[in-house]
Amino acid sequence: MSSSNRAVIIGGGVIGGCTAYYLSRKGWDVTLVEKDQFGQGASWGNCGLVVPSHVLPLNTPGNLKSGLRWILQRDAPLYIQPTLNPRRIGWFMKFALRCRKKEVHRTTMARAALLQRALELYEDIIGREQMACDWKRQGALHVFRSAREFKKFREVDAVSRRFGMGAEIVHPPDLAAHEPALQSGLSGGWYDPFVARLRPDRFMTELKRVLIDFGVTISEKTIFYGFQKKSGKASAVMTSRGPVEGDKFLVATGAWTRLLHRELEIALPIEPGKGYSITMEPSPGLPRTPCFFEERRVVATNWESGFRIGSTMEFSGYNSFLNPVRINSLTRGVLPYLKNVPALRNGEAWYGWRPMTYDGLPVIDFLPKFTNVMVAAGHDTVGISMAPQTGRLVAELLSGEPPSVDPEPYSLSRF
Numbered sequence: 001m002s003s004s005n006r007a008v009i010i011g012g013g014v015i016g017g018c019t020a021y022y023l024s025r026k027g028w029d030v031t032l033v034e035k036d037q038f039g040q041g042a043s044w045g046n047c048g049l050v051v052p053s054h055v056l057p058l059n060t061p062g063n064l065k066s067g068l069r070w071i072l073q074r075d076a077p078l079y080i081q082p083t084l085n086p087r088r089i090g091w092f093m094k095f096a097l098r099c100r101k102k103e104v105h106r107t108t109m110a111r112a113a114l115l116q117r118a119l120e121l122y123e124d125i126i127g128r129e130q131m132a133c134d135w136k137r138q139g140a141l142h143v144f145r146s147a148r149e150f151k152k153f154r155e156v157d158a159v160s161r162r163f164g165m166g167a168e169i170v171h172p173p174d175l176a177a178h179e180p181a182l183q184s185g186l187s188g189g190w191y192d193p194f195v196a197r198l199r200p201d202r203f204m205t206e207l208k209r210v211l212i213d214f215g216v217t218i219s220e221k222t223i224f225y226g227f228q229k230k231s232g233k234a235s236a237v238m239t240s241r242g243p244v245e246g247d248k249f250l251v252a253t254g255a256w257t258r259l260l261h262r263e264l265e266i267a268l269p270i271e272p273g274k275g276y277s278i279t280m281e282p283s284p285g286l287p288r289t290p291c292f293f294e295e296r297r298v299v300a301t302n303w304e305s306g307f308r309i310g311s312t313m314e315f316s317g318y319n320s321f322l323n324p325v326r327i328n329s330l331t332r333g334v335l336p337y338l339k340n341v342p343a344l345r346n347g348e349a350w351y352g353w354r355p356m357t358y359d360g361l362p363v364i365d366f367l368p369k370f371t372n373v374m375v376a377a378g379h380d381t382v383g384i385s386m387a388p389q390t391g392r393l394v395a396e397l398l399s400g401e402p403p404s405v406d407p408e409p410y411s412l413s414r415f
């Protein structure tokens, strides 16, 4: 191994983990530094859906309207804690400005580039490494109570069709055949065949096993404090367990990235967008197909090993309180759709901080004050889906190879 092939990755989430995977496959000597346990940030208890068709960002005129309606309701799908903090106010204003049609088009194209090959890339990793993570390419059902919302989904579907995907309409009489767990009286559904599900905690556990087999050093309970730097080039990361030397570096610290502005010598506009999930044992009568309960923005995912409902978006800073109001909103969110409401009280509640940028795109770029340090963070609600293509792209850029997707839309210069 050449001594100039040492990569150090900070952050053991799905983004850091997938990058470590692709770098190892290219022959890099990789060390990954994680402040807690590998995989146990946002990448652990999320809904586990791989959704290449989710090309539209949250910044759309329709979402802005719903968001304003929900803004101060504590149990609505979106909750924004009132704030006088000028930085946070500025972030929300920029988010709102990005809801203009022209911006939505630009963002959609760039999201699609990271999402389009997600199923294929996951199938390659999971198949090649024989990962037991409840992977299944079974599609998902968007379910509607409101006839108006059901019809309006045609506009969302038209966008994914532009990228070679698209859903099929399921009229009310056919809903029960598609998903027997649904109540009668719903307005309809759209079945999106381009969705797969995996169990994210199992995927991350398996990814750790594969990385260790590849010879990656995973240093857990190791906090990153900054870089040793000479003439604009980092030579090591400073950690709570001492320095770790490297030739190239990646910061993949998800929602925590903004807190590292001194270490990175730049403030990145990434806010924690808190989401919750409840996981329970499998039991009869639960949905067999992943479902999006659209009006309540709640997602249900089934696996052989369990059942999870998740979602909600809470902007309340770096707050680790498991808020019962928000958790109950998940439980109440499934009531209008399912025949048998599962005994969610016995489930395991979890929260995670989604790394949210105000323009719906991650940052994948070299840091301006360093010649050999990249950042890959800000994958908002679709980090699981974007992770393989992001990892691949970062590995190509660090290796000086032609990138498989144009990295320009994810550059820091856009801020």
Ligand SMILES: Cc1cc2nc3c(=O)[nH]c(=O)nc-3n(C[C@H](O)[C@H](O)[C@H](O)COP(=O)(O)OP(=O)(O)OC[C@H]3O[C@@H](n4cnc5c(N)ncnc54)[C@H](O)[C@@H]3O)c2cc1C
Pocket (backbone or CB within 6 Å): 010, 011, 012, 013, 014, 015, 016, 033, 034, 035, 036, 037, 038, 039, 040, 041, 042, 043, 044, 045, 046, 047, 048, 049, 050, 051, 222, 223, 224, 225, 252, 253, 254, 255, 256, 274, 275, 276, 277, 310, 311, 312, 351, 352, 353, 354, 355, 376, 377, 378, 379, 380, 381, 382, 383, 384, 385, 386
């Ligand atoms: C409820 C919910 C449901 C979701 N459902 C889906 C879904 O169905 N499909 C989908 O595609 N996406 C989904 N997401 C989004 C997805 O989970 C995230 O986008 C993704 O996990 C982000 O990955 P990451 O690696 O950037 O961050 P993380 O997984 O949070 O990893 C960052 C890591 O960096 C470490 N770190 C931070 N600071 C330091 C430091 N100073 N030193 C060392 N280590 C540090 C952290 O401990 C953490 O382990 C969901 C999210 C939530 C909350």
